[in-house]
Amino acid sequence: MVEKWSVFGHISYRSDWELVKVDFRQSFPRQCTESDYESWQLTDLQGEKCIMGQERTFRKRKDTAFCIKGKSYISALTNKSCQCTEKDFNCDYGFERSHTEGERCFADFWHDPDSPPEDCHLGQNYESSTGYRKVISNICDGGLNKQQSTKQHSCPLLPPKGLQVGIKGQMLAVAPGDDITFIVHQEQGDTSSTKYQVDLGDGVRAIYQNLTVTDEPIQHRYENPGVYKVTVKAENMAGHDEATMYIQVTAPLQEVHLEVVPIAGRNHEVNLTAIVLPTEANMTVFYWWIGDSLRPTLTLRNSLLTRFPDTGEVSVTVQASNGRSMVQDTRTVRVYDNFQVVPLSFSRNLDRFNPNIPEWRDDIGQVVTKILAKITGVPQESLVTVVKPGLPTTADLYVLPLDSKPAKRSMFVDKRIPAIMQAFSDNNVSFVVRGGLQVLVMLADPNAGLGLIANDSTTTAAENGYHGAAGSPGVWALAVIFLISIIATGSFILYKFKRKLPGSRNVYAQMHNEKEQEMTSPVNHSEDTQHIIQGEEFIDDDLDSQTLGNHSGVVLSINSRELHSYLTS
CATH class of the missing domain: 3.30.70 (Alpha-Beta Plaits)
Known part of the structure; x- marks a missing residue:
């Protein structure tokens, strides 16, 4: 028993932290001695004493001993390794245990037990796997050794396999003039006698020996924009392997300009075009955001055909990205x-x-x-x-x-x-x-x-x-002549009709004199026409509401010279 205990906690949910100290020294008057302990051995549920290749013995205080263990108490007494048995081994990599043939390990269909390991170099020897390996952390010693093999093999010349080429920093899109460091890695095969042919895609070629062993970097710089195919070929007497990657050399995008008609008809086809600067930018991806949609349309071309189903103002945004930079532009289209x-x-x-x-x-x-x-x-x-x-x-x-x-x-x-x-x-x-x-x-x-x-x-x-x-202007001219003819005919009939009415002559004569007085000053035809047009409110008029008796409406429809010739005829 420990002499003192310290307990932290809350008395209630609303209380602060409380510290309680318990001292057992008054209840236990003495320290435990060796006679107060007894030993016990660790076993599993089946009573087996050898666990993970060792037997472990501990000690504990007797139930009748009324004493305190103290700070110097040690529970473990002895650790003893035991001999290896069948249960200390598992199936090796590439093997699977058969439950129908006495728990034996058999090679899977895809695994060749006699194949050399990855780190096997020419001139060395290796042992083929028996199908078993000792359980990890098991320290058994002696006894059965199921992983020991009697088959010795010489390491053959292996062809290169799993060849990979990459860039330090993982940037596959670079700017012209940037320094690039290529890294070549080979997963399997001989490296000491393998030659590596490197083609950087811009006319630069080189041959390396023991490239993956020495970790010699390949440094290069592309001066011109473009897409370059980098190829590394590894070859020896046993075979060859090849790795390829593509490098995008492009300058950062400076600007994108969205060209779209500001006016569009509802459900009519509209062409969206993005003009990117610099103009020689390649491998550019375009993201088109139309309206309030959060799902853009992606294209490799700088144009897109679309339709607007509703009237009103629609916001259109294009984003251009080339892997190194992204620019955008927004336009508003009014749909009618x-x-x-x-x-x-x-x-x-x-x-x-x-x-x-x-x-x-x-x-x-x-x-x-x-x-x-x-x-x-x-x-x-x-x-x-x-x-x-x-x-x-x-x-x-x-x-x-x-x-x-x-x-x-x-x-x-x-x-x-x-x-x-x-x-x-x-x-x-x-x-x-x-x-x-x-x-x-x-x-x-x-x-x-x-x-x-x-x-x-x-x-x-x-x-x-x-x-x-x-x-056509000719059609308009015919329409004006036709309208003047109708007005002239109507006015002539009205004139004949009013002459027959008592007192009508005085009224018409007075109106005739007023019109002649209006025409005495010289009038410019184009200025008069422009003044008449600007005097209009540019709203729809109902032509049927204008009667022949309304002379002011007639004057607004024809120019002053035509009116003067009509009145004097």
């Missing part, structure tokens, strides 16, 4: 059910200043949008000009629906389009570039129709008819 596209072209002198970079194209597009909005009076937020890559320089003008307009109203009477078409037809859209050179913005094809992007669910019959009606 319907909008119109006007193809534009520029005078050829702009091509000389086109560096074909995204920043320059964005600047030109903003300049065209601001000028067109100022000339036509169309709200700038409803116009977007996108300059296309490449030469010759071309662009697309996107005319967006106004937020205040109902989604399903007819676009036939959208007066922004005639104003825009007239501005381009009159060659009023131009700007000045470096050196004072004037650049004219024109319709790509004046005789072609406008591009209408619309979904079936929101396209009306009037919208379908507007696509062809908005295309």
